[in-house]
Amino acid sequence: xxxxxxxxxxxVFAKDVPALARFYEAVLGLKRIHNADDHCVLRANSGxxxxxxxxPRGIADSFSISSPPERREDCALxxxxxxxxxxxxxxxxxxxxxxxxxPEREWQMRGCRxxxxxxxxxxxxxxxxxxxxxxxxx
Numbered sequence: 001x002x003x004x005x006x007x008x009x010x011x012v013f014a015k016d017v018p019a020l021a022r023f024y025e026a027v028l029g030l031k032r033i034h035n036a037d038d039h040c041v042l043r044a045n046s047g048x049x050x051x052x053x054x055x056p057r058g059i060a061d062s063f064s065i066s067s068p069p070e071r072r073e074d075c076a077l078x079x080x081x082x083x084x085x086x087x088x089x090x091x092x093x094x095x096x097x098x099x100x101x102x103p104e105r106e107w108q109m110r111g112c113r114x115x116x117x118x119x120x121x122x123x124x125x126x127x128x129x130x131x132x133x134x135x136x137x138x
């Protein structure tokens with residue numbers, strides 16, 4: 001087994017694998033390292049991997065995704081990802097069918113500014129932008 005298979009990561013299940021993979025590539029700046037008919041593996045510079053995996057056809061055909069998608073806020077899991085700029089990620093997300101809530105919904109914690117959003121299939125996520133802390137005056 002290659003050490004690549006031992007990377008930290010997550011799987012997001014998708015009705016439209018190519019569209020969701022494009023979304024995460026563009027919004028998070030991930031690199032596509034593997035592509036197959038039913039899944040795609042994306043990797044961050046940190047080594048974290050996000051696998052976009054197709055929902056089995058029988059299940060995928062049983063539901064539709066509205067436009068804009070309905071946020072799946074009743075999910076027990078929310079992934080969070082670092083981005084260099086919330087504003088840039090928000091623009092890319094909206095251009096690709098997802099969304100990141102507006103600047104008025106951002107909050108600051110532990111050296112970052114965070115904001116929730118969702119991908120084009122309604123999966124809730126959080127993006128975090130590093131914040132340079134201002135030096136304390138002495």
